[in-house]
Amino acid sequence: MRPSQEVAKLESVVYLERMDSSRVAAIRFFADLPEAELAAVADVAFELEVDTGQELAKQQGLGHAVFAVESGTAEIVIGGRPVRTIGTGDVVGEIAVLGSAPDPFEAPETPEGGQRTASVVATSPMRLIGLFRRDVWALDRQAPAAARRLRETMERHRAADEQRVLDEQQGSAGADPRRDST
Template sequence: MARDAWLTHLAQVPMFAHCSNKELQQVAQATIELEVNDGKVLVREGEPGHECFIIVDGQAEVVRNGQQVAVLGPGDVVGELAPLTGGPRTASVTAVGPLQLLVIGQREFAGLLEEIPGFANRVLHDLAGRMRELDEKAYG
């Protein structure tokens, strides 16, 4: 994917939606493009994680404790908690069909948190919103 296409896609990802063009360029420079096949496990629940994934095209199934909790698609971010904590993955995520991703490693993610004003707050806001959604699904 061309860098301009990355910038357009990143601007549509809620976590990056309020970034300036210059900040989006920083994010794009921190990413690696990856394509995976149907059935590829991106992350396994309980295993350590060091990167996060942004879905560009395709879908991924999220399973926690053996139960499907979500199906993610373009614009969704997977695993952004791991680069923050270095802790174990909280769910398993598997490609459902071909999947096109942008990957941000732990070091690059930390750099973005430091370099882009307000980015850390957006990440925390996004994580808190998803935790609330999971709690509502789990506890009604």
């Protein structure tokens, strides 16, 4: 599927009503943001509901949106192996959305994202709050604390992924591959 088709498919399943900022504030990741930033996030956020077994992201696919889990759980899968479980309050997809440019907040605004570093598969029904790539970039001006937090989360997840690879290369049996890096 071409990237533009993938974005159109994703955009066709979202609710286009304005989201209330209290829903955004209820997610741990955004909870302590100032009200003005919560409102800025809510203005561009969309809701997505998925069923158990549905794939939210496919490893090596292009990432067009970042997701905060409002309810439900999912498994992060790298190279066909489950590595971590995520749930309410966690964020996924930020590496592909933010990590495809040296400084994604100064990159040209395009709908195409970077490559997904993992697959994400729902292990229960989920409700997610999503932000498209173009809207994440806009947040750097309107909600700098939210944008900074997304960058920090991306760096933590990247570091955990790099450590996981090192542990596997060294045959580290003591590390728990399901440990959440957030």
